[in-house]
Amino acid sequence: MDCIVRVNEELGGDFFYLGLEPLEPIADIRPGRFFMVRCSQSADPFLRRPMSVADYKKDGSGFGLVVQTVGWGTSLLSTLVPWDRIDVIGPFGTNFEVPDGARSLWAVAGGSGVAPFLGLIDHAEGDVDHTVFLGARTSELLIYADRLKERGACVITATEDGSSGEHGLVTEPLVKKLDSGEKPDVIFTCGPTPMMRAVARIAEAHGIKCSVSLENRMACGFGACVGCVTKKRGEENYITVCSRGPVFDSFEVEI
Amino acid sequence: MDCIVRVNEELGGDFFYLGLEPLEPIADIRPGRFFMVRCSQSADPFLRRPMSVADYKKDGSGFGLVVQTVGWGTSLLSTLVPWDRIDVIGPFGTNFEVPDGARSLWAVAGGSGVAPFLGLIDHAEGDVDHTVFLGARTSELLIYADRLKERGACVITATEDGSSGEHGLVTEPLVKKLDSGEKPDVIFTCGPTPMMRAVARIAEAHGIKCSVSLENRMACGFGACVGCVTKKRGEENYITVCSRGPVFDSFEVEI
Amino acid sequence: MPVNLANNIAGLNLKNPILGASGTFGYGTLYERFYDISVIGGFVTKALSLKPRAGNPAPRICEAPGGMLNAIGLQNIGIDRFVNQKLPKIKDKDLVIIANFFGETVDEYVEVASRLNEVDGVHGLEMNISCPNRNNEGLVFGASCQITEDVVKACRKVTNKPLFVKLSPNVADIAKFAKVCEDSGADGLSVINTLSGMAIDIRSRKPILANVMGGLSGPAIKPVAVRMVWQCYRAVKIPIFGIGGISCVEDVVEFILAGASAVQIGSMNFVEPEICKTLAEELPDLLESLGVSDYRELIGALDV
């Protein structure tokens, strides 16, 4: 599906936000699902790149991506300007699902992993409290803290260099808050694998349901290449992250 | 050498004009010489594309290319917009050299082959009469006729569909003019090979010195790949068109 | 001018010469979310083995210049689940279904082939001989002419369905293998499988693929594939499926001119899930512009 680029906004560090308008509305966009984005019409780069949905319009007439420039594909995306066209397919995969009756949701994000939580909080239904733990190397990379606060989320930040919020890893304020006796109904996490692994361990130790969003290398995004596999815990067989995930219950998969 | 794109102007048909400003002035630009243009920073397309110098500033601070979109590389060039950067190396090769004492010069061009004659006429020295024969399939593709007239050249056009000028190939008005008794000191020709071949035959038959500009496939443009070869007439050895040409005396090479 | 795209290839009635290649088209059902797959000529299943196989650990894929590397490790659901669960969903569709299969020994090949021979709804077989030979440390079946001959002859005996052999490009003289297959009773050839390649993460100093080496596919391999199709075409009379880096309709014609009777599209399905449909739709117009009313005129029509 061709989309028109509406915005390409620098977010600090290597991050930028792409606001896209598909030529026709796209159904079933949900936080945690992702698009496969074509970065160039040439054979280099050849494969599409997976990108999580950030914010989106309920009617599917617009959505955003939060992208970090890490290589050739993402650096091509960073050069897009308004009115350029970009070709995406999707959305694919599972989404972050707020359990019925949940009243309190904590989200732990690193880097572009904040993306799904923008849409999640924008479209939150019912009476759920949101706390977002944002971690980054330095304050400049703590993207979207203000925007999440505006939407009513409680935002707790941590930076490795101490330039903003707590000094250290984002798991530290998480553990502190849990130790202080607070306990959410569910924890969602998205970001670097070591961070998600730590969050999952902590959630499990506290008996809290936790959803993780895996970021395996993907070629197709819809189950055809069987390239993006992971193992279900305790099982021998591989499953495809793109179609059975990317959002899994932390108990389900090995991370 | 990085250049800033100043203009990308549609010329009709698949043709467009790129006006470029190099970050530093480029020495030795001359009509008939060419640049090797990088169409993308990716590996596809991999090779640079050869493009003749069209008009240019004497001090090397700016020059233009007349490009026809025929494939992937040229279609990437067609999407350039002002302030984009483009990487060229050169200029390479031999140029159209007006013989000492020449008073009358005829140029026969087809398609983007008109390019070198823009610069040639702009920078003509001494007291030379220029007649340019422009050929195309249809009038829309007769680019730069007006501009050449403005610079004082006599322009004679021919179109295959008769929509402008003579009906037929550009060699027809050429032959007519020669048959009427006129005779230039030299003929330059640039464009499709069959056209140049015909022009060379006609010039030779009339005993007129003729320079042709060969368009062999090129990988490097500066003599390193030995890919762009042609044969010297009557010799067994191949010579590289990029460094020994592209402009040759028609007697020198097999076309 | 109506343009003919239909052909009978080694007994398979293809309405057009566009097929999905093995390992990139799943078991057929996956692409239904994008288009009705009965518009294409057919497809080849992911490689099937006697027992389900788990395949290699991740990462299994990575980008390569002009293509990709994969080391899936022949993960598959096994022949039983294919026949019982997947085939029923697609067997009534109007397209040719070819089962790609392999074994780890010649006997296993024969067993799979004879099982598949009984299966209604499987129209043809494609032997994948680019897979590791359990009795021959590190080497694949398709790297030895003798083993190729043995395995093709053995499978030929147990099936009367059209039998294609998919050749490995990692050999010095592919025409020799083509001839061996023809002489051993193959009805057709599939040319080519992936080129063996490798990529390294310079920061971790580890191979990017968990399996160390993988198969290179995509546009990068197209010149090698075209060359091999042409070499095979000159060596044998049986029809050839051309495979390797096809990404546009001009590529389809390039392979047909080189000698392919039909083509299979692999990795490009990942990039453009509708590519097979698009190619089937665009082919008539391109042929018309080339002044061709029957695509079969172009098979091997390279003017050398």
Added chain:
Amino acid sequence: MPVNLANNIAGLNLKNPILGASGTFGYGTLYERFYDISVIGGFVTKALSLKPRAGNPAPRICEAPGGMLNAIGLQNIGIDRFVNQKLPKIKDKDLVIIANFFGETVDEYVEVASRLNEVDGVHGLEMNISCPNRNNEGLVFGASCQITEDVVKACRKVTNKPLFVKLSPNVADIAKFAKVCEDSGADGLSVINTLSGMAIDIRSRKPILANVMGGLSGPAIKPVAVRMVWQCYRAVKIPIFGIGGISCVEDVVEFILAGASAVQIGSMNFVEPEICKTLAEELPDLLESLGVSDYRELIGALDV
């Protein structure tokens, strides 16, 4: 932290591991218009033969996805003109000059090798065994282990300069050839030459290259080249020049990790004439960022 780039490779003293590859660097003089070539480790000449050779008719080159095809046909000025006209212009420069050479028979190989052995200013020899064998219709020398052994042994006898053998990638098992070369007295290997490929103009129905087939080079072949360097590295103890699709400094490190003692840059010189200089300049910074103070630590340091 000063980073060491120097190394002695099979007796050649390279100040850094960046060389220009045969057939893409002319006879050295051409790149002087872009930079002072004494900043790079060295270069390999275009293949030299006993007599000058005219080479193939045009077109000799075309674009391919992620690279290019060439069929130059070993055009060269012959050993005499090289020694008399070209070498004097570059022999006093501070860089290693390796003469790439070939023959059409084993005897011709030997004659060129013994001639080159006498030439002052030629520091090493690189045998190109990917060229057609006059006594063996259609096949190249490097496609047969036996002929490879014969020709390497024969040339080894007539030269005491460092002798590299440049391997053809168009074989099933390159490690076997690597071992044969080592056992036959080669001092080093150059891995790889171009992959055999082909492209067709669908409108004229003719091959794009006048020679029909050509050699594929450029980024497209990098995964195949890295794989082959690694396979050779595990098979032999002699040093390896890594070649194939190198276009950036990360690629250089990738080849070194796979087992290359130095690298040669081919087609990328056409796209970026200053690429060898750029790579030599950028390598120290990249090594430093990888925490490496001597590039030799990385040779074959792939962590599998």
